[in-house]
Amino acid sequence: MDKLPVVVIGAGPQGLASAAHLRERGLRPLVLERGAGAGAAVAEWGHVRLFSAWPELVDPASVRLLESTGWEAPTTGYPTGQQWVERYLAPLAQALGQHVRFGVEVVGVSRAGRDRLVSSGRADQPFTVHLRDGAGVESRIAARAVIDASGTWGRPGPAGADGLPAIGERSARQISYRIPDHREPGVHAGKHTVVLGSGASAFNALHELTRIAAHSPGTRITWAIRRAVRDDTFGGGGADELPERGALGLRARAAVESGAVGLVTGFRTARVRTMGDQVVLVGEDGAELGPADAVVALTGFRPDLSFLAEVRLDLDPTLEAPRSIAADIDPNLHSCGSVRATGAADLAQPEPDLYLVGMKSYGRAPTFLALTGYEQVRSVAAALAGDHEAAARVELVLPDTGVCGGAGTFDEPEAADGGCCAPATPISISRRTVNLL
Ligand SMILES: Cc1cc2nc3c(=O)[nH]c(=O)nc-3n(C[C@H](O)[C@H](O)[C@H](O)COP(=O)(O)OP(=O)(O)OC[C@H]3O[C@@H](n4cnc5c(N)ncnc54)[C@H](O)[C@@H]3O)c2cc1C
Numbered sequence: 001m002d003k004l005p006v007v008v009i010g011a012g013p014q015g016l017a018s019a020a021h022l023r024e025r026g027l028r029p030l031v032l033e034r035g036a037g038a039g040a041a042v043a044e045w046g047h048v049r050l051f052s053a054w055p056e057l058v059d060p061a062s063v064r065l066l067e068s069t070g071w072e073a074p075t076t077g078y079p080t081g082q083q084w085v086e087r088y089l090a091p092l093a094q095a096l097g098q099h100v101r102f103g104v105e106v107v108g109v110s111r112a113g114r115d116r117l118v119s120s121g122r123a124d125q126p127f128t129v130h131l132r133d134g135a136g137v138e139s140r141i142a143a144r145a146v147i148d149a150s151g152t153w154g155r156p157g158p159a160g161a162d163g164l165p166a167i168g169e170r171s172a173r174q175i176s177y178r179i180p181d182h183r184e185p186g187v188h189a190g191k192h193t194v195v196l197g198s199g200a201s202a203f204n205a206l207h208e209l210t211r212i213a214a215h216s217p218g219t220r221i222t223w224a225i226r227r228a229v230r231d232d233t234f235g236g237g238g239a240d241e242l243p244e245r246g247a248l249g250l251r252a253r254a255a256v257e258s259g260a261v262g263l264v265t266g267f268r269t270a271r272v273r274t275m276g277d278q279v280v281l282v283g284e285d286g287a288e289l290g291p292a293d294a295v296v297a298l299t300g301f302r303p304d305l306s307f308l309a310e311v312r313l314d315l316d317p318t319l320e321a322p323r324s325i326a327a328d329i330d331p332n333l334h335s336c337g338s339v340r341a342t343g344a345a346d347l348a349q350p351e352p353d354l355y356l357v358g359m360k361s362y363g364r365a366p367t368f369l370a371l372t373g374y375e376q377v378r379s380v381a382a383a384l385a386g387d388h389e390a391a392a393r394v395e396l397v398l399p400d401t402g403v404c405g406g407a408g409t410f411d412e413p414e415a416a417d418g419g420c421c422a423p424a425t426p427i428s429i430s431r432r433t434v435n436l437l
Pocket residue numbers: 009010011012013014015032033034035038039040041042045048049050051052056104105106107149150151152153154201307357358359360368369370371373
C-alpha cells in the first residue's frame with residue numbers, strides 16, 4: 001500500500017494544494033485532471049475578478065514549493081480567474097511535474113475486487129481508480145488513498161425553481177449557465193437578458209451586463225429572484241469582512257436603485273416558452289416574464305457523485321456535503337455569518353482514506369472559500385501521513401460574511417434555534433420594477 005500514490009481528482013486550486021501538502025509529507029501524489037491544463041474550471045470563468053485578494057488565494061505549502069523555483073508570490077490586488085491560473089495555478093502544476101496528469105477523467109472509484117456491498121477486508125485493499133482519456137481509452141490505477149477535489153463547476157443548477165430543469169428548458173438555446181463577459185457582448189448587446197439567481201455569481205453577471213449596457217443602447221437587464229427583497233438579499237455589504245465580496249452586492253443594489261437593472265421578486269420559474277428567437281419564462285403562479293433574448297441561470301452548483309457510487313459515503317441529505325460540516329454551512333440553519341474551519345476529521349468518510357475536499361466538500365452550499373480548502377487539505381495530508389496532532393489542529397479563522405440571520409432558502413424566516421442573531425427581515429428599496437407580461 002505504501003508504495004501506491006495518493007490519487008487526487010482535479011487540478012484546481014484545491015487538488016494542486018493537496019499535492020503540495022502530500023509531497024511535503026513524503027507521500028506520493030498523483031493529480032488526475034480531465035481538462036487540458038491547471039485550473040481548467042477556473043479558466044472557464046477567467047474573466048471574473050475574484051473578491052479575495054492574492055494572499056487569500058494561495059496555499060502555504062504550494063507557496064513553499066513555488067518559491068523553491070524562484071517564483072514570487074503576488075502580494076496585492078484582486079486577480080481575475082485567468083490571472084489566478086496564469087500567475088499561480090499553472091506554475092504550481094509545472095512545479096509538481098510528473099505528479100500531475102492532464103486529459104484524464106476519473107469515471108469511477110472503488111476498492112480492488114470489492115464492490116460497495118463487500119465489507120470483508122475492505123480497508124486493506126487499495127482503491128481502484130477508473131480513468132478515461134480524451135480518445136475514450138479506459139484504464140485503471142491503484143491508489144492507497146483518494147482525495148476528491150473535483151469541484152462542482154461542471155454541474156450548474158437549472159432555471160427551474162424546483163431544482164429540475166423547467167419544462168422547455170433543456171431545448172431552449174437562449175439559456176446559459178455561465179457569467180456573461182462584457183468583452184463578448186454578442187447575445188446581450190441591444191437585447192433583453194434575464195438573470196436568475198441571487199448569489200455572488202448573479203451579482204457578477206449583473207455587473208458584466210451593466211458594462212455591456214453602458215456601451216450598447218437598447219440593452220435591457222432584468223433580474224429575477226425567488227424571494228422578496230430582504231436585508232440580506234444584497235449580501236453583507238459593509239459588514240462583510242471581505243470588502244470586495246460585500247461590494248458585489250452593493251453594486252447590484254445600486255444598479256437596481258438606478259433603474260439600470262429591473263428587479264422581479266417572488267418569481268419561481270416553472271416553464272420556458274420559446275417564441276421564435278426569444279423565450280418567455282412562466283412562473284409557478286402563472287406570471288410571465290419576457291420576452292427575453294437570453295436567460296442566464298446562476299442558481300448554484302451540485303457535486304457530481306456519480307463516480308463515487310461504489311464507495312461508502314456519509315453525506316448530508318440536503319447539501320450532499322460531508323455530514324459533519326453540513327450544519328455549519330446549511331443556509332437553512334446557519335445564522336451567524338461566520339463558518340468554522342474544517343479538517344480531516346470532519347471530511348472523513350465511512351470509506352477509510354477517502355476525502356472530499358475543496359468546493360465539493362461544501363456540496364450545494366454557496367459559501368466556500370479557497371482559504372477553507374487550503375486548511376482542509378493541510379489537515380487531510382497530515383492525517384494520511386499519520387500526524388494526527390497536526391490533522392486535528394485548526395490553523396484558520398474564516399472571515400465573517402456580515403450576513404446575520406442566515407441566507408435562508410424561502411421567504412418565511414427559519415427557526416433561529418441557537419442562532420447568534422435575528423433572522424433577516426424584508427426591506428423596501430427604491431427600485432424600478434419590471435412589468436410582467
Ligand atoms: C465565479 C467564481 C468566483 C469565485 N470567487 C472566489 C473568491 O473570490 N474567493 C474565494 O476564496 N473563492 C472563490 N470562489 C470559490 C472557489 O474558491 C473556487 O470555485 C475554486 O475554484 C474551487 O477550487 P476547487 O479546486 O475545489 O474546484 P475547481 O476549481 O472547480 O477544480 C476542480 C477541477 O477538477 C476537475 N475535474 C472535475 N471532475 C473531474 C473528474 N471526474 N476527473 C478529473 N478531473 C475532474 C475540473 O476540470 C477542475 O479543474 C469562486 C468561485 C466561482 C465559481
